[in-house]
Amino acid sequence: MCQIRRMSKQALPLMDPVCCAPLAQEPIGAEDAAVLAKAFKAVGDPIRLRLLSLIASRDGETCVCDLTGPFEVSGPTISHHLKVLREAGLIDCERRGTWVYYWSRPEALQRLSAILGQQVTRV
Amino acid sequence: MCQIRRMSKQALPLMDPVCCAPLAQEPIGAEDAAVLAKAFKAVGDPIRLRLLSLIASRDGETCVCDLTGPFEVSGPTISHHLKVLREAGLIDCERRGTWVYYWSRPEALQRLSAILGQQVTRV
DNA sequence: AGGCTGTTTCGAAGTTTGTCTAAGTAGCTG
DNA sequence: CAGCTACTTAGACAAACTTCGAAACAGCCT
Numbered sequence: 001m002c003q004i005r006r007m008s009k010q011a012l013p014l015m016d017p018v019c020c021a022p023l024a025q026e027p028i029g030a031e032d033a034a035v036l037a038k039a040f041k042a043v044g045d046p047i048r049l050r051l052l053s054l055i056a057s058r059d060g061e062t063c064v065c066d067l068t069g070p071f072e073v074s075g076p077t078i079s080h081h082l083k084v085l086r087e088a089g090l091i092d093c094e095r096r097g098t099w100v101y102y103w104s105r106p107e108a109l110q111r112l113s114a115i116l117g118q119q120v121t122r123v
Numbered sequence: 124m125c126q127i128r129r130m131s132k133q134a135l136p137l138m139d140p141v142c143c144a145p146l147a148q149e150p151i152g153a154e155d156a157a158v159l160a161k162a163f164k165a166v167g168d169p170i171r172l173r174l175l176s177l178i179a180s181r182d183g184e185t186c187v188c189d190l191t192g193p194f195e196v197s198g199p200t201i202s203h204h205l206k207v208l209r210e211a212g213l214i215d216c217e218r219r220g221t222w223v224y225y226w227s228r229p230e231a232l233q234r235l236s237a238i239l240g241q242q243v244t245r246v
Numbered sequence: 247a248g249g250c251t252g253t254t255t256c257g258a259a260g261t262t263t264g265t266c267t268a269a270g271t272a273g274c275t276g
Numbered sequence: 277c278a279g280c281t282a283c284t285t286a287g288a289c290a291a292a293c294t295t296c297g298a299a300a301c302a303g304c305c306t
Binding site: 187188191198199201202203205206218221222223 | 251252253254255256
Binding site: 248252256260261263265270273 | 277278284285288295297300305306
């Protein structure tokens with residue numbers, strides 16, 4: 001199930017040690033590249049990208065039950081993709097009663113955005 | 124070999140029809156997601172991310188001969204990764220005499236950055 | 247033309263990923 | 277507690293990806 005408490009405690013587990021220098025500013029190191037590539041790979045799947053957009057474009061939280069509808073894949077597959085996004089630090093979740101709710105981590109998206117972009121953004 | 128003329132003519136073949144609305148603004152459509160996911164997948168590999176950073180952090184062009192050195196993989200593998208980046212519209216190349224030179228397409232990186240970020244950037 | 251160097255393409259391992267069905271866990275309700 | 281619903285995990289399998297060595301191609305030089 002959703003690792004509620006554990007995930008909420010550690011923010012951005014994968015990207016934390018990575019600096020924010022844009023790609024085009026200086027050649028990225030091998031370790032940073034490995035960590036960042038994992039995050040980019042997480043958004044490198046059409047269904048995950050749509051899931052992330054669905055979750056991020058909501059004001060508050062999104063119930064999983066609202067996420068399985070728009071896709072042509074089975075529930076377990078959606079759950080798998082949500083897990084990948086969660087392990088990449090892009091979203092987080094919490095179970096309240098029967099349902100599980102997801103929300104996005106804008107700071108993680110912003111960080112990835114800053115890596116690709118030219119502006120030297122501090123997040 | 125490097126599709127010099129052909130690639131230079133058509134700019135951003137994969138991302139051209141995709142709009143620039145940030146992920147978090149509105150749920151992305153399935154077609155846009157497919158195109159964008161391909162681009163994100165291209166940077167979702169550590170070697171490709173380093174290659175892109177190496178190329179993008181240079182002022183001008185980068186010779187392939189300077190790209191094979193820093194990596195522990197064979198020449199053909201580097202060539203394959205460069206092809207993936209090129210097909211994603213992130214870099215382009217030209218052969219001049221014996222050597223092939225690569226350069227980055229900042230507008231493509233900027234577009235991806237804008238999709239992830241919150242600012243409504245027009246590129 | 248023939249040989250040499252730099253780069254890409256081809257074909258074939260081995261690994262990873264996306265997807266499914268089946269089974270398991272969490273929590274509600276009677 | 278039994279049964280029900282919501283969601284996740286486990287195991288399996290096909291498709292895709294990464295990588296390599298070998299071969300092919302492009303352009304220089306003699």
